[in-house]
Amino acid sequence: MCAEYGLPLELEPIIPWKREAEFTAVSPAATLPVLIEEGAPAIVGPLAAINAIEYRQASAPVAGLVPGAAAARAEMWRLLEWILFKLNDEVTRYVLEEKLGKRARGEGTPDVSALRAAKANLGEHMLYFDWILASRNWVGGGEMSLADFALAAHLSTLDYLGDMDWNAIGETRDWYARMKSRPIFRPLLADRVVGMPASATYADLDF
């Protein structure tokens, strides 16, 4: 969102489960993201961050990532909520916890049954998004919006870990190929988790 709006943003690595005092003083539930701007109070959570960035844009009109028309805006928020909370709660957070969280904390091997459940849930979610993308160019409708970046962020994470089966979801693959080829997406494709190589499709623009 910041890159698309041309706002400079510097990322800092945070390990939320360490619950470091300096971090929980800012984010009491030890959740991410936290947006910090010098001389202003910290902004905690995806909704606060999205709205802070969007309101700031409102004073200097740009081709926005929140649609202007009421119906398109409602559809965008519906799907953004789906991705940030439902898809995350039923798929992404399990995969991240089992494959990365446990490993990073030295707590042993992934729970295979949790991963199996997450995979089955992912299949259901992708059926829905593939059906949606069969009838529109972007997740939220005719315009690119925050919903596209949210879904791309989740699928990119799952793809890195080898959990995306792109063959079954042609519409989603075509849409994701377009997202991937945007200049602002390129730095993400260079991201690497130390000691864990990305899947073959992760950075491939022609996957």
Added chain:
Amino acid sequence: MCAEYGLPLELEPIIPWKREAEFTAVSPAATLPVLIEEGAPAIVGPLAAINAIEYRQASAPVAGLVPGAAAARAEMWRLLEWILFKLNDEVTRYVLEEKLGKRARGEGTPDVSALRAAKANLGEHMLYFDWILASRNWVGGGEMSLADFALAAHLSTLDYLGDMDWNAIGETRDWYARMKSRPIFRPLLADRVVGMPASATYADLDF
């Protein structure tokens, strides 16, 4: 929110787990709320509904439920997210499912261990909100906001079912007494679940 803004709203009883075709055609994930206005597409989910109502107000300025100052707005969205998703996921949805959902579907008795976990989680959440309300008049800060209505909705539900221990949380009780005495809150206190009486404190303004 609608009552506070003076927008007429008619509630319709929906039983989401029936997944009736007419309902899932509008809300594909069978989630609530759904906001329906004649001649306009349905608006699905809390974020879409909140933003639709708020944008509509933007053209006719009122004493808003979303704070105007950036820092207050960020704090409001942080806590609104906490209530709508974290408190709901860790407390309210378990209590509703075990005490009301199962019963309504004729699926037997509540899972005691789920209720015990929800109760323990509720205690932690309430410690936090009580600490917050010790230093400010409203959940989000110095102004009443959407966060107050969200928390009041959850606590009201839990109170109906006898799950609120008001003795332990004096700051929250004082705040909730103020919410309860607002005229727009009165009709909610008359709500009843068929065959399940409300707790003694539910409708009592002097609990």
